[in-house]
Amino acid sequence: xxxxxxxxxxxxxxxxxxxxxxxxxxxxxxxxxxxxxxxxxxxxxxxxxxxxxxxxxxxxxxxxxxxxxxxxxxxxxxxxxxxxxxxxxxxxxxxxxxxxxxxxxxxxxxxxxxxxxxxxxxxxxxxxxxxxxxxxxxxxxxxxxxxxxxxxxxxxxxxxxxxxxxxxxxxxxxxxxxxxxxxxxxxxxxxxxxxxxxxxxxxxxxxxxxxxxxxxxxxxxxxxxxxxxxxxxxxxxxxxxxxxxxxxxxxxxxxxxxxxxxxxxxxxxxxxxxxxxxxxxxxxxxxxxxxxxxxxxxxxxxxxxxxxxxxxxxxxxxxxxxxxxxxxxxxxxxxxxxxxxxxxxxxxxxxxxxxxxxxxxxxxxxxxxxxxx
Amino acid sequence: xxxxxxxxxxxxxxxxxxxxxxxxxxxxxxxxxxxxxxxxxxxxxxxxxxxxxxxxxxxxxxxxxxxxxxxxxxxxxxxxxxxxxxxxxxxxxxxxxxxxxxxxxxxxxxxxxxxxxxxxxxxxxxxxxxxxxxxxxxxxxxxxxxxxxxxxxxxxxxxxxxxxxxxxxxxxxxxxxxxxxxxxxxxxxxxxxxxxxxxxxxxxxxxxxxxxxxxxxxxxxxxxxxxxxxxxxxxxxxxxxxxxxxxxxxxxxxxxxxxxxxxxxxxxxxxxxxxxxxxxxxxxxxxxxxxxxxxxxxxxxxxxxxxxxxxxxxxxxxxxxxxxxxxxxxxxxxxxxxxxxxxxxxxxxxxxxxxxxxxxxxxxxxxxxxxxx
DNA sequence: CGTCTAGTGTTAAGCGCATAGATTCAGACA
DNA sequence: TGTCTGAATCTATGCGCTTAACACTAGACG
Numbered sequence: 001x002x003x004x005x006x007x008x009x010x011x012x013x014x015x016x017x018x019x020x021x022x023x024x025x026x027x028x029x030x031x032x033x034x035x036x037x038x039x040x041x042x043x044x045x046x047x048x049x050x051x052x053x054x055x056x057x058x059x060x061x062x063x064x065x066x067x068x069x070x071x072x073x074x075x076x077x078x079x080x081x082x083x084x085x086x087x088x089x090x091x092x093x094x095x096x097x098x099x100x101x102x103x104x105x106x107x108x109x110x111x112x113x114x115x116x117x118x119x120x121x122x123x124x125x126x127x128x129x130x131x132x133x134x135x136x137x138x139x140x141x142x143x144x145x146x147x148x149x150x151x152x153x154x155x156x157x158x159x160x161x162x163x164x165x166x167x168x169x170x171x172x173x174x175x176x177x178x179x180x181x182x183x184x185x186x187x188x189x190x191x192x193x194x195x196x197x198x199x200x201x202x203x204x205x206x207x208x209x210x211x212x213x214x215x216x217x218x219x220x221x222x223x224x225x226x227x228x229x230x231x232x233x234x235x236x237x238x239x240x241x242x243x244x245x246x247x248x249x250x251x252x253x254x255x256x257x258x259x260x261x262x263x264x265x266x267x268x269x270x271x272x273x274x275x276x277x278x279x280x281x282x283x284x285x286x287x288x289x290x291x292x293x294x295x296x297x298x299x300x301x302x303x304x305x306x307x308x309x310x311x312x313x314x315x316x317x318x319x320x321x322x323x324x325x326x327x328x329x330x331x332x333x334x335x336x337x338x339x340x341x342x343x344x345x346x347x348x349x350x351x352x353x354x355x356x357x358x359x360x361x362x363x364x365x366x367x368x369x370x371x372x373x
Numbered sequence: 374x375x376x377x378x379x380x381x382x383x384x385x386x387x388x389x390x391x392x393x394x395x396x397x398x399x400x401x402x403x404x405x406x407x408x409x410x411x412x413x414x415x416x417x418x419x420x421x422x423x424x425x426x427x428x429x430x431x432x433x434x435x436x437x438x439x440x441x442x443x444x445x446x447x448x449x450x451x452x453x454x455x456x457x458x459x460x461x462x463x464x465x466x467x468x469x470x471x472x473x474x475x476x477x478x479x480x481x482x483x484x485x486x487x488x489x490x491x492x493x494x495x496x497x498x499x500x501x502x503x504x505x506x507x508x509x510x511x512x513x514x515x516x517x518x519x520x521x522x523x524x525x526x527x528x529x530x531x532x533x534x535x536x537x538x539x540x541x542x543x544x545x546x547x548x549x550x551x552x553x554x555x556x557x558x559x560x561x562x563x564x565x566x567x568x569x570x571x572x573x574x575x576x577x578x579x580x581x582x583x584x585x586x587x588x589x590x591x592x593x594x595x596x597x598x599x600x601x602x603x604x605x606x607x608x609x610x611x612x613x614x615x616x617x618x619x620x621x622x623x624x625x626x627x628x629x630x631x632x633x634x635x636x637x638x639x640x641x642x643x644x645x646x647x648x649x650x651x652x653x654x655x656x657x658x659x660x661x662x663x664x665x666x667x668x669x670x671x672x673x674x675x676x677x678x679x680x681x682x683x684x685x686x687x688x689x690x691x692x693x694x695x696x697x698x699x700x701x702x703x704x705x706x707x708x709x710x711x712x713x714x715x716x717x718x719x720x721x722x723x724x725x726x727x728x729x730x731x732x733x734x735x736x737x738x739x740x741x742x743x744x745x746x
Numbered sequence: 747c748g749t750c751t752a753g754t755g756t757t758a759a760g761c762g763c764a765t766a767g768a769t770t771c772a773g774a775c776a
Numbered sequence: 777t778g779t780c781t782g783a784a785t786c787t788a789t790g791c792g793c794t795t796a797a798c799a800c801t802a803g804a805c806g
Contacts, residue, residue: 002549004527006762017786022764032784047546052528053429054762057791062426064510064528071503111688114496115488123487130444130513135525137437138499139508152508155425155437173420176375315484315688379792390756395794405754427792430761 005046014042025050056155065342066156067125068149069118069140070164111319112289117312117331118162121183124335125160132339146170153177158342165227175353179345181338185228193341193353195334199229202327202360203236206281206309209325209362211244214369216279216307221252222267222291223283230283233311237281253280255287264294271298276306285310285317288324288367303369313363322366330358378419386415398423429528438715439529440498441522442491442513443537484692485662490685490704491535494556497708498533505716519543526550531715538600548726552718554711558601566714566726568707572602575700575733576609579654579682582698582735584617587680587742589652594625595640595664596656603656606684610654626653628660637667644671649679658683658690661697661740676742686736698741700733707731 007018014021016039023030024039031039042048056062115123122138129136137156141148143164153159158179161171168189174180175191187194210216221237223230230252238248257265270276282288288310295302302308302322310317313328337356345351364370380391387394389412396403397412404412415421429435488496495511502509510529514521516537526532531552534544541562547553548564560567583589594610596603603625611621626639635641643649655661661683668675675681675695683690686701710729718724737743 004550008762018763019765019786019788020784022762023785026764030784035784047549049523049527049550051430051762052524053426053435054791055764056426057424057430057761057793058763058765060791062528063524111691114493119492119496120487123492126511126513133514133521135510135512135521135528137508137510140499140503141506148506148508150422151425151436154422155435155508176420177377177422315692318484318692319688381792391793392756392758392795393754395792396755399794403754408754424792427761428794430763430791431793431795433761433794 004051005048006051007048009046010039010043010048013046014039061157062155064135064137064156065129065339066137066139066152066159067122067161068138068152068159069122069162070143070149070167071140112316116286116314116316117284117329120314120331121162121329121335121338124332125338126335127332128336128339132343134339143167146173149174158346160338160342179342179353181341181353183334183338187228187355191353193345194355195338195341196355196357197329197334197360198357199232199360200236200239202311202362203233203281204240205360205362206311206325206327206368207237207240207279208244209364210279210281210307210309210368211240211246214279214307217246218277219246219279219281220249220277221281221283222255222264222287223252224254224256225252227283233281233283252283255290262294264291267291267294268298271295271300276300279307279309281309283311285312285314285324285326287311288326289316289320292320292322292324292367303367307369308367310367313361317363318365320367325365325368325370326363327360328363329360333358377424378421379424380421382419383412383416383421386419387412434530435528437508437510437529438502438712439510439512439525439532440495440534441511441525441532442495442535443516443522443540444513485689489659489687489689490657490702493687493704494535494708494711497705498711499708500705501709501712505712507712516540519546522547531719533711533715552715552726554714554726556707556711560601560728564726566718567728568711568714569728569730570702570707570733571730572605572733573609573612575684575735576606576654577613578733578735579684579698579700579741580610580613580652581617582737583652583654583680583682583741584613584619587652589680590619591650592619592652592654593622593650594654594656595628595637595660596625597627597629598625600656606654606656625656628656628663635667637664640664640667641671644668644673649673652680652682654682656684658685658687658697658699660684661699662689662693665693665695665697665740675740680741682741686734690736691738693740695739698738698743699736701736702733703731 007021011018011021016035020031020035021039021043024036028036052062126136137152139148139152144166149170153174156178159174160181160183161167162183163171163185171180171182171192172189175189179193180191181193181195182189183195184197187196207219210219219237219241221234223234225231225234234252241248253266255264257263259265259268262268267276280291282291288308291308292302295306295308300306308324310324310326313326317324317326337358341354341356380394384391384394389408393404393408394412394416397409401409425435499509510525512521512525517539522543526547529551532547533554533556534540535556536544536558544553544555544565545562548562552566553564554566554568555562556568557570560569580592583592592610592614594607596607598604598607607625614621628637630636630638632638632641640649653664655664661681664681665675668679668681673679681697683697683699686699690697690699710731714727714729
């Protein structure tokens with residue numbers, strides 16, 4: 001690779017000082033038209049591109065927005081995602097891949113692992129950044145570990161994060177160095193902005209649908225209570241039950257509990273005991289899909305024996321059998337909104353963090369017992 | 374935001390020179406254990422994070438891989454993607470968005486615009502980078518314009534690009550400054566590596582399926598010939614026809630040609646003249662979906678009146694009605710392979726660029742006349 | 747004992763750019 | 777002609793880090 005020309009080279013070629021070269025690019029108005037042309041001409045001839053690192057160092061900003069995911073993959077597996085995600089270690093050799101590019105195509109083909117909720121939000125973020133001509137630095141890492149995200153924070157002006165289970169502390173720390181917006185939990189961090197959705201209302205709407213349209217009166221919730229989003233959805237369900245004078249479960253069915261090394265222990269035992277409720281509201285589409293697998297395995301028919309609902313509105317729920325009644329989040333808008341918030345914080349430092357909650361919308365499909373067109 | 378601590382602060386706190394601080398992080402073995410601990414302790418206490426820009430400037434590398442798309446969105450619209458993509462200008466206001474987050478939910482909901490081919494490849498790229506603990510700089514911009522990509526090249530060590538129609542020259546230029554790998558065309562650039570798929574074989578397989586399984590003997594190709602991938606697919610189709618002694622069209626049906634401001638002029642007139650062939654092999658799933666819309670509008674039934682095939686194997690083709698018989702590209706593998714190639718080039722400078730071709734696989738669904746399970 | 751070596755730590759010189767402040771220069775004006 | 781002003785350009789410094797080169801110390805070894 002050729003040595004890259006610098007301001008010095010351009011300055012020499014144009015017969016000016018490096019300051020003039022810099023001003024030509026950063027504050028063209030400050031430079032006489034003729035001089036400016038000469039500089040641009042020289043730059044063009046030399047194929048000059050300003051060095052991003054040097055710029056970042058000199059003026060203290062990078063012009064880049066960061067997007068970091070505390071990895072949900074592992075978590076997806078743990079929560080009973082049907083198929084294990086590809087092991088994330090060891091070398092990847094291109095030469096070898098050509099021969100079995102479809103080795104685990106069952107995964108690739110069935111869109112069950114992509115695009116997930118995160119991916120659609122990320123897309124909104126990218127689209128909005130592209131619209132504004134901004135570039136994005138993307139990274140991801142295990143939920144507990146801060147090393148990768150630290151590598152990022154020093155290269156971006158602001159950061160959006162998908163929090164993991166154990167990331168609250170790290171996120172709080174980051175927010176002291178640069179503007180941070182978190183998708184969903186952990187809210188309550190006073191120094192972090194949040195893009196949220198109306199979890200309560202969403203879960204409530206689904207629950208009422210089961211009650212009103214399908215006459216179901218015994219409903220339980222599948223999801224880990226320790227995630228605040230899930231907690232809110234659980235509460236939304238409970239509130240709806242309450243409004244209708246129905247019994248309210250005092251705990252969720254934790255899908256991560258194992259029996260014989262297999263997830264959904266609680267559901268399995270309910271089935272075994274013949275005590276499965278008529279309705280199961282799940283914390284996410286991923287949970288619901290995992291649940292469908294388990295129920296199929298146990299010979300329980302959905303929706304005949306039990307109605308199941310998801311949350312998110314991912315493609316996977318549309319492709320499953322039966323297709324998933326769910327609540328769709330405005331993911332693209334969420335991603336765009338995050339950019340909006342970050343740019344605002346950059347433009348007006350000192351602005352306090354903001355929380356914005358977006359609406360969700362029910363998507364009725366087959367897993368609840370409806371058979372839409 | 375608090376002022377960020379530097380090596381100087383850490384050095385002072387630990388009672389050593391800045392060199393020792395730097396070595397502690399870069400070459401721990403060079404520092405006595407006790408000293409190292411002291412430095413790490415001080416760094417921890419101060420919440421120190423090395424500045425990425427300074428590092429990049431000092432040692433000439435950033436540790437970041439770039440991924441750039443010469444924007445396909447506009448192109449997708451032009452080629453008759455059914456729905457126009459959101460206009461990409463004007464401000465985006467978060468405050469307002471809350472009220473109509475689903476304003477154009479028809480788009481969001483029907484996964485027709487996401488994930489596309491590019492998105493799945495990008496995912497593979499991201500996964501592989503995550504696996505290696507690398508961060509990615511992502512950008513996109515209009516096909517003719519180099520300004521955004523230039524902003525990127527000075528911040529990354531190597532770059533993968535989705536070429537646009539008019540990007541060959543820019544890409545060639547980039548490849549003189551850093552390792553570049555291009556997905557698909559424009560190959561022929563001697564300084565650029567390529568990740569390719571077997572377009573000929575893919576299109577040939579589809580064509581033979583139409584011939585052998587469905588007894589179709591008149592087949593034409595829908596796609597712009599100026600893109601070399603499409604050209605190869607066209608040729609693959611022609612070769613298959615030839616092998617079976619069938620007539621070979623001498624040109625493709627260009628979907629961008631307009632009649633009354635509407636795309637697919639060629640197809641429209643064939644229909645009007647009652648000369649529509651029995652088989653239409655499309656350059657991509659997007660083309661095929663656009664075509665399905667047009668045919669539906671014209672009252673032509675697929676697959677009864679005409680068999681249609683796509684290329685790529687995107688979700689959209691799975692959700693369309695009828696679902697799309699297509700060829701699936703190993704997109705995740707393609708993305709991973711690109712990372713592999715770039716890392717190799719970085720590890721062994723001087724290595725010549727490589728071209729790697731991955732296999733594709735036919736996915737039979739309903740648009741060809743089959744009715745799989 | 748003097749010399750060498752390996753192990754540690756420090757000094758100092760950039761990396762390429764932005765920009766405050768100094769300098770120069772060309773009118774404007776008295 | 778002398779002075780003042782504003783525009784155009786330059787000089788000089790620093791952003792935070794890496795690293796070659798050097799300095800020092802404590803054995804090892806002849």
